[in-house]
Amino acid sequence: xxxxxxxxxxxxxxxxxxxxxxxxxxxxxxxxxxxxxxxxxxxxxxxxxxxxxxxxxxxxxxxxxxxx
Numbered sequence: 001x002x003x004x005x006x007x008x009x010x011x012x013x014x015x016x017x018x019x020x021x022x023x024x025x026x027x028x029x030x031x032x033x034x035x036x037x038x039x040x041x042x043x044x045x046x047x048x049x050x051x052x053x054x055x056x057x058x059x060x061x062x063x064x065x066x067x068x
Contacts, residue, residue, distance in 0.1 A: 027065040
């Protein structure tokens with residue numbers, strides 16, 4: 001069977017250019033991103049009709065982190 005996702009091995013995020021050229025710093029570190037992602041999925045599967053509210057709450061948390 002052919003690989004249904006042949007590009008999967010090439011997909012990666014690299015923020016080094018933004019960090020080096022723009023002095024950009026991410027709001028959440030890797031551990032926080034994993035925790036937030038897992039939390040989103042837990043909340044979504046517990047309350048699928050609340051996906052919009054769950055997402056907006058996480059965006060609000062992220063935006064609050066920008067202002068710190």
